[in-house]
Amino acid sequence: MNKAALSVLNTVFGYPEFRSPQDEVIDTVINGGDALVLMPTGGGKSLCYQIPALIRPGCAIVISPLIALMQDQVNALTQLGINAGFLNSTLDNNQALAVEQALFQGELELLYIAPERLTQPRTLSMLQQCSIALFAIDEAHCVSQWGHDFRADYLELSLLHQQFPSVPRIALTATADPRTHQEISERLQLDQARHFIAGFDRPNIQYRIHQKHNGRQQLLSFIRSEHEHDAGIVYCLSRKKTEETASWLCQQGLQALPYHAGLAPQVKEQHQNRFLREDGIIIVATIAFGMGIDKPDVRFVAHLDLPKSIESYYQETGRAGRDGQAATAWMVYGLQDVIKLKQMLDRSEAPDMQKRIERQRLDAMLGLCEITTCRRQTLLAYFNEHLHRPCGNCDTCITPVQTWDGTEAARKALSCVYRTGQRFGVNHLIDVLLGKSTAKVQQFHHQTLSTYAIGSELESNQWHSVFRQLVSRGYIYADMDSFGAFKLTEKCRPLLRGEQSIELRKDNTGKMKKKKASKSAAVPEYAQPLWEALRALRKQLADEHGVPAYTVFHDSTMMEMISIRPENREQLLNISGVGVSKLDKYGEQFLAVIAEHNQQ
Incomplete structure (x- = not known):
């Protein structure tokens, strides 16, 4: 493990140790290698480029599609004593020039930039004149043309490999099936990079x-x-x-x-x-x-x-x-x-x-x-x-799901679609199955069909469930050219002929025995006054600095304060999430609140 990286993790970010595979990713990038990182939301992706940014010479360029969030990300880094800035369309000319000047003078450790600005010739020319520590491509799945968050500007980011061949690149995403993973690798020319896939499970x-x-x-x-x-x-x-x-x-x-x-x-x-x-x-x-x-x-x-x-x-x-x-x-x-x-x-x-x-x-x-x-x-x-x-x-x-033999009901539903000419949507089909004498049933003489009133053993909601499951499983589909009329697919033939059976799920009511998940659920009752006092102090400090409360300290950090009850700066610094910068900014005030409650 890189000792410098561990030292930064401890002193700047206030965490005692890395989660796997953060240490390997960070080591790869610090040593100049490229990396493609698939890590679940909340898994600590940002540390994978922030720590190398503080160790490698130069400024790290972070490409992010999230203009609205760059300010908050920069604020959070500033709270940690890190010099960071952003360049996007929310800045006026003078503000943008000030950020560029700070970049030229080597004052910035991280610079967040939107992909559409990065790919402009003027920006690329500026970056060629600066010392660049690394390029971090956040939300890398945006490069996938068949993905759910496609951004056309991301397709041009392969130019980083061509124009800055000696600068390491790290691409990160929380969401990529194997097809998208492959697409990210190809489009960003990361086939020679080390690929890190952390577990996707979020057990909480x-x-x-x-x-x-x-x-x-x-x-x-x-x-x-x-x-x-x-x-x-x-x-x-x-x-x-x-x-x-x-x-x-x-x-x-x-x-x-x-x-x-x-x-x-x-x-x-x-x-x-x-x-x-x-x-x-x-x-x-x-x-x-x-x-x-x-x-x-x-x-x-x-x-x-x-x-x-x-x-x-x-x-x-x-x-x-x-x-x-x-x-x-x-x-x-x-x-x-x-x-x-x-x-x-x-x-x-x-x-x-x-x-x-x-x-x-x-x-x-x-x-x-x-x-x-x-x-x-x-x-x-x-x-x-x-x-x-x-x-x-x-x-x-x-609450284990119950199933039932839906073969007969499915055949009745499919037969009703067929007998009514594959021209009607679900509500009318259910009216026919239940034997309702609506104006539409009378208009099309559907009371004369063999499927009229053959479905009285089920209620309307149950028939909705049957049709939903038949659509989901591909036995019927809604035809947009016929105003959503249900039509049969080839798949339904064996079921209609009696050559196949089908198990359907019984719809649940949505009610479960469930313990409430609450922010303060982990705080014992006797500690609630201290918890509320720490939250009030955090809110006051956040408002004073114009940042979200969690950038002061996370809930988990304050819960650890309640558990350990630190009495001095050294003990407070040992708590996860308390780094040197935050200790200097907020330490005395939090220690004072804890001391007051200890006396009580």
């Missing part, structure tokens, strides 16, 4: 997926029963739904803010800052929000709509529980989600090859939803990682 996150009945009400019930006053993110598919959901949650007495690409930049920035700096804020967002979010105490991530792929789902849920404390990934989905996503895919102008890959990804996501075994095992298997036993911390482990 509890995965739960339920059928959608009344999504909003289900969400409210979930938050109220388990995450009252906690910070969380709610993802929706459309901008309209994002705003409507945030407004409705506010009407229910929660602090919720919308975030999507259609909002004015200043509104997005304001909402993001409130989320990062205030307690108990819920952001209701499209996928435009969240990549690179460093907030460690997000206690839940909820999906009101089905994500397009397991990659998207994994990355979005990974924003919960970055501090290692218990967190929940909660989702509701229904038949309309499946139909809507498949229609969006069919309507897209993407090449056929891309559509085929996206269909495979959506099918894998549906498979995760409908599975009756451990969700975590399936999730990790998607990323080529194998969990040898069920996790015990997902809904299917805690």
